Amino acid sequence: MSEPKPTPVTAPDGQEPRPRNLFQRLYAAFESPGRRRALHVVILAILIVTPWISSQYTTVILTNALLYVVLCLGLNIVVGYAGLLDLGYAAFFAVGAYTVSILTQQFGVNFWAAIPFALLAAALAGVIIGGPTLRLRSDYLAIVTLGFGEIVRFTARNLEITGGASGLSHIPEPSLFGWHIDSSIDFYYVFVVLAVVAYVASQRLFDSRLGRAWLYVRHDEDAAEAMGINRVATKLAAYVTGAIFGAIGGIFFSVNLGAISPESFSFQQSVLILLAVVLGGMGKIPGVILGAFIVVLGPELLRDFGTLRLLIFAVLLLLIMLFRPSGIWPEKRS
Amino acid sequence: MLLQLKQVSLSFAGNTVLHDVDFGVEAGRIHSLIGPNGAGKTSMFNVITGFYRPQQGDITLDGERIVKRKPHAVTRMGIARTFQNVRLFREMSVLENVMAGQHCRTKSGALAAILRLPSQRAEERQILETSLECLDFVDLLGQQERLATNLAYGHQRRVEIARALATEPKLLLLDEPAAGLNSSEKQSLIELIRRIRDERGVAVLLIEHDMSLVMNVSERISVLDHGSLIAEGDPHTVQNDPRVIEAYLGQDEEELAL
Numbered sequence: 001m002s003e004p005k006p007t008p009v010t011a012p013d014g015q016e017p018r019p020r021n022l023f024q025r026l027y028a029a030f031e032s033p034g035r036r037r038a039l040h041v042v043i044l045a046i047l048i049v050t051p052w053i054s055s056q057y058t059t060v061i062l063t064n065a066l067l068y069v070v071l072c073l074g075l076n077i078v079v080g081y082a083g084l085l086d087l088g089y090a091a092f093f094a095v096g097a098y099t100v101s102i103l104t105q106q107f108g109v110n111f112w113a114a115i116p117f118a119l120l121a122a123a124l125a126g127v128i129i130g131g132p133t134l135r136l137r138s139d140y141l142a143i144v145t146l147g148f149g150e151i152v153r154f155t156a157r158n159l160e161i162t163g164g165a166s167g168l169s170h171i172p173e174p175s176l177f178g179w180h181i182d183s184s185i186d187f188y189y190v191f192v193v194l195a196v197v198a199y200v201a202s203q204r205l206f207d208s209r210l211g212r213a214w215l216y217v218r219h220d221e222d223a224a225e226a227m228g229i230n231r232v233a234t235k236l237a238a239y240v241t242g243a244i245f246g247a248i249g250g251i252f253f254s255v256n257l258g259a260i261s262p263e264s265f266s267f268q269q270s271v272l273i274l275l276a277v278v279l280g281g282m283g284k285i286p287g288v289i290l291g292a293f294i295v296v297l298g299p300e301l302l303r304d305f306g307t308l309r310l311l312i313f314a315v316l317l318l319l320i321m322l323f324r325p326s327g328i329w330p331e332k333r334s
Numbered sequence: 335m336l337l338q339l340k341q342v343s344l345s346f347a348g349n350t351v352l353h354d355v356d357f358g359v360e361a362g363r364i365h366s367l368i369g370p371n372g373a374g375k376t377s378m379f380n381v382i383t384g385f386y387r388p389q390q391g392d393i394t395l396d397g398e399r400i401v402k403r404k405p406h407a408v409t410r411m412g413i414a415r416t417f418q419n420v421r422l423f424r425e426m427s428v429l430e431n432v433m434a435g436q437h438c439r440t441k442s443g444a445l446a447a448i449l450r451l452p453s454q455r456a457e458e459r460q461i462l463e464t465s466l467e468c469l470d471f472v473d474l475l476g477q478q479e480r481l482a483t484n485l486a487y488g489h490q491r492r493v494e495i496a497r498a499l500a501t502e503p504k505l506l507l508l509d510e511p512a513a514g515l516n517s518s519e520k521q522s523l524i525e526l527i528r529r530i531r532d533e534r535g536v537a538v539l540l541i542e543h544d545m546s547l548v549m550n551v552s553e554r555i556s557v558l559d560h561g562s563l564i565a566e567g568d569p570h571t572v573q574n575d576p577r578v579i580e581a582y583l584g585q586d587e588e589e590l591a592l
Contacts, residue, residue: 200448201448204447204448204450205444205447205448207447208442208446208447208454208458209436209437209440209442209447209457209458209461210442210443210444210447211447212430212433212434212437213434213437215423215426215430216423216426216434216437219423219424219425219426220421220423220424222385222405222421223417223421223422223423223434224423224434225385225404225405225409226383226385226405226406226414226415227406227409227414227434227435227437227438227497227498227501228406228409228410228435228437228439228501229406229434229437229438230404230406230407231406237443237444240444241444
C-alpha cells in the first residue's frame, strides 16, 4: 500500500481564502441560494419564451444543445464525479437510441412502453463494460471504453436488425395523452423538460450519500475503503447512472430525428461530449451545462467564417484550456 | 476476545513480515502494539483491516471470520482505523470527511436520491446528526464547514478519529495517533482515547512510539519484533521483560557498533 507523505498544512485560524480573480467573484455571486433561485427562474423563462421569438433554425440548434446538456451531465457523473475517464460514452447513447427505435419501428411497441427496456439495456451495458474493467487504472479504463464504443458502433453497422450502415429510418413519433409530438417546437420543449430533469437529478445525486461516495473514492480509494465504502460497487453505480442519462438522451434523439445511423454514435461524438465536460469544469454542474452550450453553439455562431469556422473554434477552445486549465467554471474549493 | 488472530503469517516475495502471530484484543480494552521500526506493526493493522491478505492463519471479530474479506466489509463488521499519515479527503469539508464514516451504516441508492424519497431524507438527516455528534465528541464542533486539509495538523488527526468513529465501530485501530503532536495535544489525545472507551464502549488498539503515552493509557501491551510477538502483559510487566529490553536495546548496540 503506497501512502502519500504527510503534508501538515497549518493554516492560521480564521476564514477560508476569499475569492480573488474576476471569474471567482462572478461565480461566488451565484453561490447564494436566493440568487441561484432567481437565476433558475430567469433561465427557465428564457428557455420557454425563446422558440416564440426566434427562428426555427435557432430552435433546432437549441434542442441539440439541450440534448448535449443531458449527455454531458450524464458523463459528468462518470468523469467529473467518480473520476473515471470514459472515451466511449456514445455507446450508451447508441444503446438507448437503437433499443427504442427497434422496439417501436420493428415490433410496434408503444414508445413509452419501450423506454424501460432501453434504460434496462443501457444499465446492462454499463454493468457489462464496467464490471470487469473498473478495477483497472484510469488510463487503461480509457482505452477499454474507447474499444467498447467502437464495438457498439460496429455491431450496429453489421447487424440486420439495426439496419446496417444506413441505420434505421421512419422511427414513429411519440404522442402523450393525445399530444402528437412532431414539430421542432414540440421536441424543443421535450428536451427542455429532459434537461431540467437531468439537472435536478444531478444536483440531488451529488447532494446524497452516493454522490459523496463518488468523491471519496476519487480522492483516496484506500481511505474510502477503510471507511466502509465498496469502491467497485460505487464506481459501477456511477457507470450505470451515467449510462442511463446517455440512454435517455439517445431515446429522444432517435424519435426527434426519426432516423439514426451508426455514424451518429462515433468516437467523435464521445470526444465532443467529453470535451464539453472538461471545458466547462469537471464535476461542476453549471460549468458542464455551459460547456455543452459552447460545444454546440460555438460552431454555429462562427458560421460566418465559412470553412475556417472549425479552425477558429479549435483555437478558441485551446485558448480557454490554456487560461482556464481546470475548466471555465471549475469545481475548486481550496 | 473481541478480535482474535490465530497463527497469522504474512510475507512479501519471500520476506516474512508476520510470523505465526497469535494475538487478541478484549472488548472494552485499551490495548497497545509496540515494537522497533520495521517490526510489522502497520502490516498487522493492514492484515486485520483486510488491506493485506495473510498467507496463513485465521482472524475473527466477535467469533466471525474476517480474514479474506475486503476492507470495506471489515469496516462494516465493526473495525475502523486511522492511518499513520493522515489521509483525509482533500478539497472536502471537515463535515463531509466525517460523513464518509456513515456510508456503511446507510443504504440509499441513486434512485432514492433522485426522487428524494422520505427514507432517503431521513437517512441524510441521520448521517448529518451522527457526523456532528462525532465531531462534537472530538471537540471540533464549529469547524465543520472548513476544508479538512486547512486545519492544524493536530485537528486533522482528530477529524480522522471522528471519521472512524462515525462508522460506529466495536474496535478502533489508531496508527501512531500521537505522531507530530505537541505535549498538550498528546495529553488531550490520552483523554480522548479514554473517553472513546468509557463513553462509547469502543475497544482501542493503538500503535505508538511515544512510550510515556503508551504506558500511561494502555491496559495491555503487546510487543512485536521481527514479525513475531515476543511479549504481552500489563505496562509494568512489559516494561521489565528482558526480551523487550533486548529488542529495543539490541537496536542501540547495533547503532553503537557502527
